[in-house]
Amino acid sequence: MSTPVLRVEDLTVAFAPRREPVVGGVSFDVAPGECFAIVGESGSGKSVTARTLLGLAGDSADVAATTLELQGKSVLGNRDRDWRRIRGRQVGFVLQDALVSLDPLRTVGREISETLRLHRFGSRVRRCERVLELLATVGVPEPELRARQLPHELSGGQRQRALIASAIALDPPLLIADEPTTALDVTVQAQILELLAAMKDRGTGLILISHDLSVVSRLADRVAVMRHGRFVEQGPVTDVLTAPSHPYTRTLLDAVPATHRKGSRLSGVPAPPIDPVAVTHARDEVLLEADGLVKHFRGPDGVQRTAVADVSFTIGVGETLGIVGESGSGKTTTAQLVLALLAPDEGAVRLRGAPWSEATEAQRRPRRREISVIYQDPLGSFDPRWTVRRIVEDAVPVESYPGSAARRQRAATLLADVGLAEEHLDRRPLLLSGGQRQRVAIARALAPEPALIVCDEPVSALDVTIQAQVLDLLGDLQRRLGLSYLFISHDLGVIHHVADRVLVMRDGGIVESGTAAEIFTNPSDPYTRSLVASLPTPAPQPVLGGQS
Amino acid sequence: MTVNVAQGLVAPTAYAAPNGEAGRRFRPAVWLAALFLLLVLAWAVVPSAFTSESPFDTDVEAAIQAPSLQHWFGTDASGRDIYTRVVFGARSSLLIGTGATALALVAAIAFGFAAGLGGRLTDGAISRFLEVVLALPGLLLALIFIAMLGPGVATEIVAVALGSAAGYAWMVRGQVIAVRNSAYVHAATALGHGRSRIIVRHVFPNAMRPLVVLATMGVGQSIVWASSLSFLGLGVAPPAPEWGAMLDAGRDFVSTAWWLELFPGLAIVGCTLAVTVLGRHLQRRIEGRLT
Numbered sequence: 102m103s104t105p106v107l108r109v110e111d112l113t114v115a116f117a118p119r120r121e122p123v124v125g126g127v128s129f130d131v132a133p134g135e136c137f138a139i140v141g142e143s144g145s146g147k148s149v150t151a152r153t154l155l156g157l158a159g160d161s162a163d164v165a166a167t168t169l170e171l172q173g174k175s176v177l178g179n180r181d182r183d184w185r186r187i188r189g190r191q192v193g194f195v196l197q198d199a200l201v202s203l204d205p206l207r208t209v210g211r212e213i214s215e216t217l218r219l220h221r222f223g224s225r226v227r228r229c230e231r232v233l234e235l236l237a238t239v240g241v242p243e244p245e246l247r248a249r250q251l252p253h254e255l256s257g258g259q260r261q262r263a264l265i266a267s268a269i270a271l272d273p274p275l276l277i278a279d280e281p282t283t284a285l286d287v288t289v290q291a292q293i294l295e296l297l298a299a300m301k302d303r304g305t306g307l308i309l310i311s312h313d314l315s316v317v318s319r320l321a322d323r324v325a326v327m328r329h330g331r332f333v334e335q336g337p338v339t340d341v342l343t344a345p346s347h348p349y350t351r352t353l354l355d356a357v358p359a360t361h362r363k364g365s366r367l368s369g370v371p372a373p374p375i376d377p378v379a380v381t382h383a384r385d386e387v388l389l390e391a392d393g394l395v396k397h398f399r400g401p402d403g404v405q406r407t408a409v410a411d412v413s414f415t416i417g418v419g420e421t422l423g424i425v426g427e428s429g430s431g432k433t434t435t436a437q438l439v440l441a442l443l444a445p446d447e448g449a450v451r452l453r454g455a456p457w458s459e460a461t462e463a464q465r466r467p468r469r470r471e472i473s474v475i476y477q478d479p480l481g482s483f484d485p486r487w488t489v490r491r492i493v494e495d496a497v498p499v500e501s502y503p504g505s506a507a508r509r510q511r512a513a514t515l516l517a518d519v520g521l522a523e524e525h526l527d528r529r530p531l532l533l534s535g536g537q538r539q540r541v542a543i544a545r546a547l548a549p550e551p552a553l554i555v556c557d558e559p560v561s562a563l564d565v566t567i568q569a570q571v572l573d574l575l576g577d578l579q580r581r582l583g584l585s586y587l588f589i590s591h592d593l594g595v596i597h598h599v600a601d602r603v604l605v606m607r608d609g610g611i612v613e614s615g616t617a618a619e620i621f622t623n624p625s626d627p628y629t630r631s632l633v634a635s636l637p638t639p640a641p642q643p644v645l646g647g648q649s
Numbered sequence: 650m651t652v653n654v655a656q657g658l659v660a661p662t663a664y665a666a667p668n669g670e671a672g673r674r675f676r677p678a679v680w681l682a683a684l685f686l687l688l689v690l691a692w693a694v695v696p697s698a699f700t701s702e703s704p705f706d707t708d709v710e711a712a713i714q715a716p717s718l719q720h721w722f723g724t725d726a727s728g729r730d731i732y733t734r735v736v737f738g739a740r741s742s743l744l745i746g747t748g749a750t751a752l753a754l755v756a757a758i759a760f761g762f763a764a765g766l767g768g769r770l771t772d773g774a775i776s777r778f779l780e781v782v783l784a785l786p787g788l789l790l791a792l793i794f795i796a797m798l799g800p801g802v803a804t805e806i807v808a809v810a811l812g813s814a815a816g817y818a819w820m821v822r823g824q825v826i827a828v829r830n831s832a833y834v835h836a837a838t839a840l841g842h843g844r845s846r847i848i849v850r851h852v853f854p855n856a857m858r859p860l861v862v863l864a865t866m867g868v869g870q871s872i873v874w875a876s877s878l879s880f881l882g883l884g885v886a887p888p889a890p891e892w893g894a895m896l897d898a899g900r901d902f903v904s905t906a907w908w909l910e911l912f913p914g915l916a917i918v919g920c921t922l923a924v925t926v927l928g929r930h931l932q933r934r935i936e937g938r939l940t
Contacts, residue, residue, distance in 0.1 A: 469841030482832040
């Protein structure tokens with residue numbers, strides 16, 4: 102075996118005022134042409150580990166290690182000047198969000214050539230050639246044009262490619278990619294992963310930081326599972342992901358809503374007993390009907406664009422309708438139309454056979470209790486001055502619960518239903534974790550005793566184990582209360598897991614619809630097919646190159 | 650029926666709100682500012698408790714005397730005790746400062762909310778009007794108003810309020826629009842809450858939040874403006890004690906009798922500074938708690 106590009110032994114990182122190290126004694130190495138992945142949830146210490154390898158842990162960080170070697174040369178005790186020589190030349194760094202990582206006022210070409218210039222690469226002309234060469238390597242179409250454009254003029258995928266181009270400008274033997282595909286749509290994500298796989302094949306050592314096990318299974322040769330700053334498990338990707346030895350890895354794997362696990366529980370929490378009498382399965386009864394919805398918006402440039410184009414669907418009682426699509430496909434606008442927070446330009450929404458979108462707000466108000474909403478960002482949907490208790494109490498209808506004592510009691514019951522403890526009631530949502538906030542949002546959505554809950558990306562901002570808990574909670578509530586859901590997500594795995602029927606949206610229109618099984622086993626539309634191809638599969642299959 | 654469906658809930662983590670903690674830290678400047686303001690407030694309420702002399706008693710024998718044990722801040726051209734006049738001047742300065750700010754806020758809230766909540770036509774009309782007013786310097790507006798109605802405490806309050814109301818109104822409008830389009834107002838609408846209930850419960854308190862801080866600092870600004878107008882002879886008429894008017898009266902002696910200018914000047918600067926320090930402190934507290 103050739104010398105590893107990177108050797109780390111017993112790396113510890115602590116931040117000054119806190120005793121507990123953020124990274125506590127991790128050891129690994131990366132060989133040329135190998136991809137080593139670190140998976141973990143937010144706060145596990147994976148990003149700090151990555152930054153430490155570039156000397157970017159910050160001034161307050163206390164870094165210690167037995168060995169920390171880049172290409173056989175120790176970098177322990179390096180000063181900032183030494184690190185600057187290493188960054189870009191020996192280690193390339195790809196960050197999550199290319200829009201904020203690229204200077205908005207500098208053309209993409211200058212951004213890339215800056216790295217070259219700093220490391221005194223060739224002449225000006227040579228640098229220009231190299232930039233075009235790099236852009237072509239990472240698969241940016243029309244490199245000459247793109248090099249002259251500003252970051253916001255490029256699509257998300259192209260920006261990420263440009264960022265990778267600047268990271269590999271000097272052909273560093275080691276590339277660190279911190280959540281390189283998280284902000285991207287699934288189809289673009291697949292292309293970026295292919296690009297990284299090609300880098301790996303050319304002999305670049307790769308450290309992939311991700312929370313997404315499907316990304317890891319596609320690219321990594323070896324993987325370490327990180328939790329509370331430590332590696333709980335480390336080994337070849339096929340072993341760890343198919344036969345995990347640590348219970349936490351098991352939990353993580355179980356939490357992923359993969360195709361083979363529809364209908365099963367994702368979190369380790371057992372399902373609560375359900376009173377069979379209370380469950381109604383009258384799915385033939387139509388609850389909500391959308392017919393030929395069209396919505397236009399006028400952009401800041403005055404150009405009118407169609408957000409929703411001729412969208413029709415029905416939602417039955419007790420049914421979950423999933424809408425899946427990439428960013429900008431019109432999913433959220435559709436949700437706003439269903440909630441009657443926006444009025445359609447054409448078409449109509451009917452609720453229980455009666456006009457909904459065409460009714461006046463005064464007629465609608467008493468019936469608004471029937472439809473609730475859960476947003477992606479629960480914090481923004483709470484009045485920042487209010488405590489959890491007040492947020493939920495405010496949603497309890499006065500007609501059903503007259504008197505403040507009754508409403509208080511009801512709010513407490515609801516919060517217990519979503520699994521929040523008494524101690525959370527008098528806190529402000531700001532002091533709760535992401536999962537807890539989403540539980541408060543669910544409790545509020547349940548308060549009016551709705552028939553339908555519109556869930557707009559309710560789990561997108563959550564870690565996978567928390568996502569599993571929230572999805573299970575929503576499932577339990579549906580079975581118990583006979584709720585219908587309009588479930589919107591960009592994540593096919595999630596949609597497949599929760600939905601009875603699925604609509605696939607693209608550019609404001611529906612490209613395909615059918616039962617979840619139909620869509621996922623036999624997609625007819627080419628776009629749907631490309632989406633389904635990116636779903637996590639039961640066994641990790643390193644489909645993209647590599648030498649595992 | 651209560652079913653706890655999620656025993657697997659993650660343990661609550663104590664997330665520290667960094668600003669909140671910073672807000673609770675002991676800050677000597679804040680304490681000093683609060684003490685100074687309390688003192689000035691006491692001067693304004695019961696000036697006679699702080700001095701045995703009258704602010705109007707002239708004594709030609711004792712004209713233009715430097716600070717001494719008998720006259721702490723010295724005496725002016727008419728032999729009046731400067732310390733006594735500074736103490737008695739607090740009332741009109743504070744009255745104009747707070748009165749003008751309060752009046753400006755009332756007008757700003759009325760205009761801001763009408764623009765932010767009204768239809769496109771109302772908003773357009775009010776916005777254009779505010780833009781025109783904002784295009785004129787505030788002090789100029791105040792001067793025009795006083796020129797029309799003549800000097801006096803009441804006119805001065807209205808004039809200073811007039812000069813600052815448009816700026817506040819513009820901010821209120823922006824806040825109202827931001828809150829109106831926030832996710833929590835949408836969520837409340839989706840819950841079926843009525844428009845007036847949403848305005849009272851969400852839009853009003855949240856739109857007013859940043860205004861509290863701005864208004865606190867605005868009091869300091871108003872005190873300076875009031876003094877400026879008095880300095881120009883357009884505010885409180887002499888011989889009534891007023892800090893700005895005192896500065897004006899001492900102007901001719903500035904090279905020989907520094908105390909005529911220093912003490913009223915210090916009072917103005919001290920008040921403005923104290924109010925601003927407290928305003929900033931308030932801002933830190935509120936932001937630490939809510940953002």
